[in-house]
Amino acid sequence: MIQTRQDEHNPAELDKPPYSSKSYSGDSRHLRLGADDSDRGAKNSVIYSCGRYLQKVATGLNSLFSGMGVTIRYFVNPGRIITQQYPENRESLRMMERFRGHVVMIHDENDHHRCTGCGICEKACPNGTISVLTTKDRAGRKVLGRYIYRFSQCTLCNLCIESCPFGAITMGRDFELAVYDRQLLTFILNKTQGGI
Ligand code: SF4
Numbered sequence: 001m002i003q004t005r006q007d008e009h010n011p012a013e014l015d016k017p018p019y020s021s022k023s024y025s026g027d028s029r030h031l032r033l034g035a036d037d038s039d040r041g042a043k044n045s046v047i048y049s050c051g052r053y054l055q056k057v058a059t060g061l062n063s064l065f066s067g068m069g070v071t072i073r074y075f076v077n078p079g080r081i082i083t084q085q086y087p088e089n090r091e092s093l094r095m096m097e098r099f100r101g102h103v104v105m106i107h108d109e110n111d112h113h114r115c116t117g118c119g120i121c122e123k124a125c126p127n128g129t130i131s132v133l134t135t136k137d138r139a140g141r142k143v144l145g146r147y148i149y150r151f152s153q154c155t156l157c158n159l160c161i162e163s164c165p166f167g168a169i170t171m172g173r174d175f176e177l178a179v180y181d182r183q184l185l186t187f188i189l190n191k192t193q194g195g196i
């Protein structure tokens with residue numbers, strides 16, 4: 001029998017509700033199972049969130065008590081406090097041994113230094129911060145004339161100090177060295193010409 005297009009798309013069939021219980025009984029069972037899985041997933045998610053929350057509370061409390069322990073330890077033992085009350089103690093503050101303020105030349109009580117003007121530190125400096133200008137003494141020997149140090153260029157790398165074979169220079173412990181004029185950051189480190 002030849003079907004017409006009207007039989008294929010019977011208007012009466014099209015008017016039926018698409019999800020009648022008869023035709024979708026199996027699908028509804030699957031939908032029920034999907035809802036159970038969803039409930040279980042939600043419960044797991046809540047348990048996970050609670051666990052994470054409690055873990056963070058425990059971590060926070062541990063951190064709090066650790067910090068309070070340090071505070072209480074120093075409170076009952078103030079002699080161990082190493083915090084500097086800067087700038088109130090500016091006059092008495094002494095920087096630690098390893099502090100690098102800027103390069104200085106070591107002088108004795110008569111303002112003599114050990115620099116021979118050899119120029120090794122000048123060569124060791126990676127950025128041309130140092131200029132060693134030599135002169136001659138009365139006997140015609142080469143001696144240090146001026147030791148020019150440009151603090152504005154210095155990276156405080158310490159290479160010049162490590163390279164000096166005579167221990168003539170070191171890092172100073174001065175601080176608060178900021179100025180408004182760059183020219184003020186160029187120093188002549190030797191107080192006297194020649195050496196000891
Ligand atoms: S500390 Fe470094 S950058 Fe500064 S003068 Fe010495 S070698 Fe040069």
Ligand code: SF4
Pocket residue numbers: 114115116117118119120121122132163164165166167168169
């Ligand atoms: S500071 Fe040391 S390395 Fe530099 S010129 Fe003087 S003696 Fe030589």
